[in-house]
Amino acid sequence: MHQVIGFKSKIIYFEGDGIACRRFINQNSLTKRSKKGSETKSKFGFSEALRIIEL
Template sequence: MTQQKVVGIKTKNIYFVGDAIACRRYINDNSISKTVGKGRSEKKRSEFGFKEALQIV
């Protein structure tokens, strides 16, 4: 198993180090869920939880 890194594209910050599956899980688990609408039309929507795009290297 090789070590992979989750790196920010613009700032080159390393957010997480682990295997490929753990890196994908880290990105997916840090999503932000927001509710949209009111009453019966209320729905949950998930958004990207980071301020920059990430890359697994």
């Protein structure tokens, strides 16, 4: 069992196996389009750094 927790706040965002934790982090990135329309930028969807720990 693994957990995705906030680096500073220690909030638990997700629990599951290691692969599911990485998928959770990757799927919660925010994609923004520029005004030009052709450029896309991914931005991290959380206000703090996350880490995966094993229980």
